[in-house]
Amino acid sequence: MDLKPTKPLSGFIELLPAQQRCFDYCANRMQSVLRDCGYSRLDLPAIERAEVLTDKDNWDEIETQIFLFQKGDTKMGLRYDGTVGLSRFVAGHMNGLNFPFYTYQFARNYRGERPQRGRYREFWQLDIDILGVQTLSLNYDAEIVSTLMRMYESISDIVGGIRVKIGNRRFWNAMFAYLNLNADQARDAFVLIDKRDKISDFFEGLVETIGESAAKEIDAVFANGYRSFVGKTNELDAAIAEMDRFMDLLNAMGVKNAEIDVSIMRGHSYYTGIVFEFFSIDYPDLPAVGGGGRYEDLVSKFSKTKIVGVGASIGLSRLLVALMDENKIDLSRFESNVDVAVLVMGDANMPYAMQVLNKLRAEKIPSLAYLDTDKKFKNQIEYADKIGARFAAIIGETEVANKTVALKNMTTGEQQSVSVSEAIKIIKG
C-alpha cells in the first residue's frame, strides 16, 4: 500500500514543538493583557451560514476570499475574521450583554484564496472590539489602540518594537466632497490611496480617474501634509481636529510611537472613522502586523438596534510565522519544556520512581519519566539530554533503598545523591 502524504495542505501552518511554545508564549502574554484590561473572551463557531458571511450570491468571486462549501442543502463557510460572527452574536444576545461591551476573540480564521508567501488559508487572529448601543465616544478608539500597544509591548522580547499609524476615513470623505468627486470617482480614488505604497503610477492613476486638478490636490495632502487643508471646509476642519484630538488622547494614555499617516485606509469598506495600522520598528519590511478602526453599520444586518463599534485585529500566525521563517526569533529558550527527566533503572523501581515524579509535578516542576525501564542507562540519559532536561533524576535499587534520588545536573554533569525534598530545592534553584 502506498503511504499517505505527511505534509499538510498548502497554506496551512504546522509548527514544531519549540516554535509552538514560542507561539503559545506570545498568545498567552497578549491574552493576559486583555484580561487585565477587562475584555471578555468570546469563542464563536468557526463555521457560519454562507448568508451570514457574505451578502453576495456569486460564489466563484467570493470563494477567493471566503472558504465556502455546502453540506446537504446548507451553504456554509469558515469565518474569515472575527467581526461578522461578533455582529451576529451581539445582535442575538443584546439583553444578556452590558454596553459598552469590551470583548476579544482568539480564533482561527480562514481564507479561500490560493495561498501566497506570507498568506495562509488558516491562521490565528486576535480580534479586539468595543461595542456600544447608539453611541461610543472617540475615547474608545484610543482605548483600543492603547490596549493593542500594551499587547505588543508584552511580547517585545520576541517581536521587537511596534509603532502605530493613524488615518481617518472622515478626512478623505471630506476631501472628496471638497473636490466635488462623484461616488464612482471617490471609490476609485479611495482604492488608489489605499494602495499608494504598492503602485508606481499613483499620480497618473489619480489623474485618469478624477482629473489633473483634483489629483494635484490629493497629491498635496502627501506633499504638504493634511494640515495644509485647514480652513477649506467645515468637514475637513472637523476631520483634522478629530485626528489632533486622537493624538492627544493617545498621549494621555501613554502611547508612544504613534503618528498620523492619512494614507492609512484599511481595505475593508465597513470602517467609517479613525483607522489605524501597526508596523514593526525592528522589521520595517513586514507588512502591517495589525490594524483596525471605527465601524458604525455592521450589526445592522442582524438587528434594528444601532450598534457602533471600534475594533482591531492582530494576525498572530502571520506575524510570528513570518519572523520564524526568516530566523528572526531566537527559539533557544523554547527548546525544552522539561526541567527533570526521571530515569528508572528496572521495572522493580517503578513504584518509588512514580512517587518521585508525582512530587516533582506537584511542585509544578515540569517533569516526565522515561518508562521503558529495561533500556540501558546510556539510552535513558541520552533521552534526558535530547529533550533538554536541566536535570536527570535517576532511580535505581540504591535510591529505592535509601529513599533518595541520584540527581544529575545535565549542564555541568555533576551528580549527587540527595533526598527528594533536597532535590526539589536544588532544581528550583
Added chain:
Amino acid sequence: MDLKPTKPLSGFIELLPAQQRCFDYCANRMQSVLRDCGYSRLDLPAIERAEVLTDKDNWDEIETQIFLFQKGDTKMGLRYDGTVGLSRFVAGHMNGLNFPFYTYQFARNYRGERPQRGRYREFWQLDIDILGVQTLSLNYDAEIVSTLMRMYESISDIVGGIRVKIGNRRFWNAMFAYLNLNADQARDAFVLIDKRDKISDFFEGLVETIGESAAKEIDAVFANGYRSFVGKTNELDAAIAEMDRFMDLLNAMGVKNAEIDVSIMRGHSYYTGIVFEFFSIDYPDLPAVGGGGRYEDLVSKFSKTKIVGVGASIGLSRLLVALMDENKIDLSRFESNVDVAVLVMGDANMPYAMQVLNKLRAEKIPSLAYLDTDKKFKNQIEYADKIGARFAAIIGETEVANKTVALKNMTTGEQQSVSVSEAIKIIKG
C-alpha cells in the same frame, strides 16, 4: 431588507461571557497540568486531505462521521479527532522529535453527523498521546491515565470527582480465540459487548451470533468476573496478568478511583491493548467524559517506521456544556471579569483618568473605563454595577485637582477619597 439570522448553525456551541470564562478556566487548569507533566503542545491544521482522514471512498457513508467537502479539485475535511493528524505529523517529522514523544493537542474537532442532544458538530477536545519507536512499555499507559486523573482533579471544583474504568482488548481477543470464534463472529461479539450497557437483548444477540455455549461463557465474564478465566489459555492468563499489573501501576502512581471493567471496549477499531474510560462520580448519568488506550498501527499509513502509541482524549466542550445546560455549574464566580470600573465625569478629566487606568492595569488589576464621559453619573455607576466591578474609581474635577480617586466599594456602597497607590492597596485587599 430582512435581518440575517442571529443563531449559530445547529450543533455549534456559543457560550456567553461568564460560561466562556468557566470554560477557559478549566481549559487553562488542565493545560497547566499537562505542562507540569512535560507534554509538548501541537496545534495541527483543522483541515486535512480527505485521504488522510479516511481510507474509504464512499462519501455518503463517511459524511455522517466526517465533515468532508471539496475545494476545486481537492477533497478535504475537518479533523474529527487528534490522532489522525498526529500520526501524519509524527511520520513527517520523525527526525525532529524525541521518542518517547509526550504530546498534547487542544483543538476544535468536527463531526459531519446531524447533531443530537449532547453531540456537537464542533467541539473542543484535549488529545494526549505518548508515542514511541518500536516499543513503549505498559508503564506509559498508566502514565497517561495518571495524567488525565490529575487533569480532572485540577477542575474538580467545577466538575466534581472522576473515576476511571479499565478494559483490555487483549482479554477479548484471547477470549474469542478460546471460544474458537471466526473473524466475523468475533467482530459481531465485539460490537455487542461494546454496546452492552445500551441494549436490552445483549444475551439473545450473543446467542444469535456465536451460539449458546459461547454466549454463556461471555456472560460468565460479567457474572463471575474475568478472573474466573484464569488458567484457561496462556493468552487469557497474559491478558488478565496485564490488567492486574496495570492496577498495581496505577496504585503506585497514586491514582484513586480506578477499577477494572472488561466491558470497556472503546468503539474505535484501532485500539490494541489496555483501554480506559473516565466517568463522573457526581453525575453518574453522564456518558464517558474521556477515554483512550493503546494503539499499535496508526502511523503505518504514513511511515514504514513502526510507531506505537498510547493516547486519550477529553471532550471538554461536551463535558462542560452538558453540565452548564443542566445548571450543574455555579457560574457566580465567573460572572465578572473586572475588578475596577473607572468612571470619568467629563472629557476634560480624561488624561488623568487614563493615568489611573494605566496604573491599575499595570498592577494586573483587571480594569476598564466607561469612556462616554458626557453620560450622567447614574448611567456610569449602573454600568459599573452591571458588569460586576468590585470597585468604581470615579474621576471628576476634584480628583484631578487633588491627584486622588473617589473609590467606591460596589458591594458595601462605601466611598472614600484616596491616592491612586492607596486605592491599589485597598483593591488588592
